[in-house]
Amino acid sequence: MKASEAVIDIFKEWNIKHVYGYPGDSINHLIEALRKAKDEVKFIQVRQEEVGSLAASAEAKLTNQVGVCLSIGGPGAIHLLNGMYDAKEDGAPLVVITGQVSHDLVGTENFQEVNLERMFDDVAIFNKRVTSPELVQPLLKQAFKEAYTQKGVAVLSIPDDVFSQTVKKDKLRSNVHSNYRLFPDKEDVKQAAMLLQQAKKPVILAGKGALSARKELAEFAEKIAAPVVVSLRGKGVLPDEHPYNLGNLGQIGTKPAYEAMAETDLLILIGTAFPYREFLPDDVSAIQIDIDPSKIGKWYPTDVGLVGSSKEILARFNEQLFYTENRSFLEACQENMANWWKHLDGIVADKEGKTLQGPQVIHQLHDFVEDDAILSVDVGNVTSWSARFLRMTNQQFVISSWLATMGCGLPGAISAKLSEPEKQVWAICGDGGFSMVMQDFLTAVKYQLPITVLVLNNEKIGMIKYEQELIGNIPYQTDIEPMNYAAFADICGGKGYRASTQDELRSALAASKENQVPTIIDVEIEDRAPLPGKIDxxxxxxxxxxxxxxxxxxxxxxxxxxxxxxxxxxx
Known part of the structure; x- marks a missing residue:
């Protein structure tokens, strides 16, 4: 078999359904193999490689499986970097295959030659150049294993002439990995239990690592009478209106979360590496639960670090801990949160004749989002408004959280619809983020993906404008040229709506649910600063x-x- 066909066999073994990328000279032999296998492994041609890597990263976050993207060497590989760093920073398993000049020309400064191993050295946990066809299968198998087990980016650079050469068919079984359980030391568990029972004002900070333990987390919070604060990636770990949920923390957070952190006497970090030390307590005892031992104590000093599955550790605590009778701190936090919801309701209240603002748009969205929908949220003011005003129940939420790269909303929605075609998918974008990748709305049209892109259009890079003001400067170069994104959708072969009033917005949202083509709702909003829950x-x-x-x-x-x-x- 050809080396390119061996690559497809490994894709199949790892159950890869989509490969994102852009064809070109140094991967044309691999593209031919993908063409022949198109009924089993679908190659998704994006309009720019960055969108391919961002889409593959988002797919990995949503499915907890390995995402795959590819490109030519040189300029195509360079374009991939943004999505690769997004995957690295958010712990999403990603395999990247890039072409390269023929192996007999490597090092001669040939056309489009770039030192790919050096370029990818910082972003990848596995980074190899294939020097012979015999190495394609063992190195690609290793790349998948490393990406999956280490939750990072694995890269293979393969000269195009290698893809065309014949190799012996290898025994596969490359996706077999050991089923092992990590559980912390008994003495550590005992010490943590003692701290939990002694605490008068415990607060839980839950991140993405707690998403697989929703039931156990809710029971644990009830048992120890602890309110739950969530990181951005942890949004959805409890329904937003759950009685124990105080919402997000930090610049995008709520006032009750900020105040609970200021009062707590025990911080319990579950599946999170929340980095903003200024929003965490100054000096209290802390328990941290994480599957990755390198994360224990990395951002906050911990008294007890418990390495293992959040689901299993919380279940064990739920069996052993006594029910906390004193619930005065929890009840005070709940009362604070009830007042916060009233505050938010006042912000989004319909003001007849007034221009729409971001919070009102997100609030209107509630009536049209299905319970199992996937929400791909871009970076900018929309992040703040979605974190605060989007009252999630069982929906999935995907975003570039640690790298916070603008332009992630549309690629995330594309990969979500490909992965979950029966689910409703929304991209929530600002005009700044969307315009960075808007050419790939054509990708959604090409593959007939009925997603809805909500563009909050204030003709500004709103978050940057606010940041410039916050440090005392007059905003400069934060305006964006006017653009009719609804007309753009129509030109691309999708469907577009413009909305500047509550009625127009509701009408567009209702219509979009019935569309079988990609849709853009271009919402004209006025500028509003995304003020933090607590202003210092x-x-x-x-x-x-x-x-x-x-x-x-x-x-x-x-x-x-x-x-x-x-x-x-x-x-």
């Missing part, structure tokens, strides 16, 4: 400085406003 003094001071500069620039030095005037405008 430094943020207020920086924003005051921005207002001062703005007023001085507009009114001139002879009519300089007083600090009192500035603060009135701020508060």
């Amino acid at each position: 003094w430094n943020q207020a001071k920086g924003y005051s400085k921005h207002l001062w500069k703005k007023l001085v620039e507009r009114e001139g030095d002879l009519d300089m406003p007083s600090l009192k005037t500035v603060l009135k405008r701020l508060f």
Whole structure:
């Protein structure tokens, strides 16, 4: 068999259904093999390789299986880097295959030759160049194993002439891996149990590692009377309106989450590597549960680190711990959260004749999102609004959380619909993020993927504008040229709607549910700062400085406003 056909056999063994990429000279022999296998392994031709790697990364996050993308060497491989780093930072298993100049030309500075091993050295946990056809199968098998077991990026660079050469058919079984269980030391479990029973104000911070333990987490929180704060990747671990859920933490977080963290006497980190130390307690006891021992104590000093499955460890605690009778701290947090929901309801209340704002758009979306829908959220102000105003029940939520790369919303929706064709799929994007990858709306059209892209259009890079203001600067180069994204959808062969009022938005959302083609809803919104749940003094001071500069620039030095005037405008 040809080496390219051997690659397809390994794809099949790992149950790979989609390979994202763009054809080209140094992978044409592999593309031919994919053409022949198109009924079993579907090659998804994207319009730009970055979208391919972002889509493969999102698929890995959603399915917990290995995502695959490929490109030519040189420029195509360079384009892949953004999605590769997204997978690395979010712990998504990804296998990347790139072409390369013929192996007898490597090192001669030939056309499109790039030192791929050096370029991928930082992003990959496995990074090899195939130097002979006999190495294709063993190295690709190893790449899949490393990506899957280490939850990282594995790369093979394969010269095109290697793909065309004949190899002996190898015995496969490359996807067999040991079934093992990690469970912490008995003394550590005993010490953690003691801390849990002694705590008066325990708080749980749950991340993506707790998503597989939803039932156990809810029971654990009830047993120890602990409110649950979630990281961005952990959104959905409990329904947003669950009585123990205080929402997200940090700049995109809620005031009740911030205040609970300030009062806690025991922090319980479950499946999270939350990095923003300023939002965590100053000096309290901490228990951390994680499947990866390298994460224990990495971002917060822990008294007890428990290495193992969140599901199994929480189940064991639920069997052993006594029910906490004193629930005063939990009840205070719940009352605080009830007031927070009222605060958010006031923000999204329909104001007749007013221009739509981001929170109102997300709030309207609730009535049209199905219970098992997949929501691919882009990076920017939409992240903040989705985290706070999207009241999830059983939906899946996918985002570029650690790298936070703009443009991830559309690729995530494409891969979600390919992976789960029966589920409703939404991409929630700002106009800044969407316009970075909008050419690949054509990919959704080509493969007849009835996704709905909600574009919140304020003709600004809104988050950057806010960041510039927060440090006291006057916003510069954050405006975006006007664009009719609905008309763009129609031109591409999809369906587009524009909305600038509540009624127009509801009508567009309702219509999109019936469409069998990709849809864009272009929502005109006014600018609104994504203020954190709790504003600290430094943020207020920086924003005051921005207002001062703005007023001085507009009114001139002879009519300089007083600090009192500035603060009135701020508060």
